[in-house]
Amino acid sequence: MKTGDGRQHTLPPVCQTLLIPLVARARGGEAFPALACHDAAAEQLLDQLDLDLRPYLKDRITTQNILWRTRVIQSAGRAFFQAHPDSQGVNLGCGLSQHFQWLDQGCNRWLDSDLPEVMALRDTCLAADVPRQHHAEVDLRTPGWWQRLGLPSGTHDKPVFVLCEGVLMYLTPEQVEAVLAEFAEQAPPGSQMVLDTMSRVGRGMARAHPTVGPTGVQFLWCPASADELTRPHPRLRLLQTRSVSECYGWLGTVTEACWMPVTGTPMYAMVTLSV
Numbered sequence: 444m445k446t447g448d449g450r451q452h453t454l455p456p457v458c459q460t461l462l463i464p465l466v467a468r469a470r471g472g473e474a475f476p477a478l479a480c481h482d483a484a485a486e487q488l489l490d491q492l493d494l495d496l497r498p499y500l501k502d503r504i505t506t507q508n509i510l511w512r513t514r515v516i517q518s519a520g521r522a523f524f525q526a527h528p529d530s531q532g533v534n535l536g537c538g539l540s541q542h543f544q545w546l547d548q549g550c551n552r553w554l555d556s557d558l559p560e561v562m563a564l565r566d567t568c569l570a571a572d573v574p575r576q577h578h579a580e581v582d583l584r585t586p587g588w589w590q591r592l593g594l595p596s597g598t599h600d601k602p603v604f605v606l607c608e609g610v611l612m613y614l615t616p617e618q619v620e621a622v623l624a625e626f627a628e629q630a631p632p633g634s635q636m637v638l639d640t641m642s643r644v645g646r647g648m649a650r651a652h653p654t655v656g657p658t659g660v661q662f663l664w665c666p667a668s669a670d671e672l673t674r675p676h677p678r679l680r681l682l683q684t685r686s687v688s689e690c691y692g693w694l695g696t697v698t699e700a701c702w703m704p705v706t707g708t709p710m711y712a713m714v715t716l717s718v
């Protein structure tokens with residue numbers, strides 16, 4: 444991929460998936476005006492990147508899912524920071540997203556983190572909006588990431604808002620269990636983690652996905668039940684689950700009710716965990 448400065452960036456396959464939500468947030472609103480998120484940062488980035496957008500925009504289901512999840516994240520994040528105005532947020536596996544444009548409440552802090560290759564790319568094309576926004580490299584597969592990111596962990600510290608969207612399905616179930624356990628072990632009371640889940644029907648099916656398939660990565664973690672989200676640690680609580688079926692009205696609700704015995708969890712959902 445070529446950036447505005449003419450430099451060519453080669454990203455590992457799992458990192459290439461960051462283009463899918465970037466394009467959806469920048470341009471998906473044209474196909475789904477009711478869900479448009481008006482992501483100014485993503486639009487500017489696409490102007491700089493030399494990218495064929497057609498395959499991404501043709502993947503309408505994924506585009507809709509991402510625009511819907513952006514809304515869910517915005518409402519969860521705003522509610523959290525209204526309750527805890529001077530607390531810390533962190534985006535794990537941030538890609539080229541810029542959620543702080545929507546979640547900056549004036550005195551909260553925000554940390555964007557991803558694998559080194561992504562953070563190097565991010566450095567060339569995405570500046571922090573305000574001094575309260577920082578960035579750091581992270582590999583969620585290596586335990587100890589909470590401390591390495593310098594996130595608060597005392598019982599009297601302010602709660603932390605953790606976002607991890609479009610990331611955990613690319614880790615193994617054991618790695619995800621360790622990520623959830625580390626959040627539960629380290630996060631101050633009242634902290635929340637917002638993440639997305641795919642039903643077990645999706646496991647191993649990435650090749651059939653129109654935009655993930657070409658990257659060559661696989662869907663590895665697709666929980667079979669909601670219990671899998673809280674089982675990693677006794678402090679974990681399931682605060683909220685929202686299914687993408689809400690985009691499809693009553694037809695979506697009925698279809699999901701019929702399929703849930705097979706799928707175990709919604710086909711695609713946004714989950715909020717708390718400690």
Ligand SMILES: C[S@@+](CC[C@H](N)C(=O)[O-])C[C@H]1O[C@@H](n2cnc3c(N)ncnc32)[C@H](O)[C@@H]1O
Nearest residue numbers: 458460461464536537538540582583584608609
């Ligand atoms: C589909 S993209 C999502 C990016 C971003 N969350 C968004 O929604 O725009 C998946 C992201 O997960 C990151 N990722 C994958 N494995 C990771 C790991 N072990 N540690 C940290 N980030 C990881 C990738 O580099 C990539 O940026």
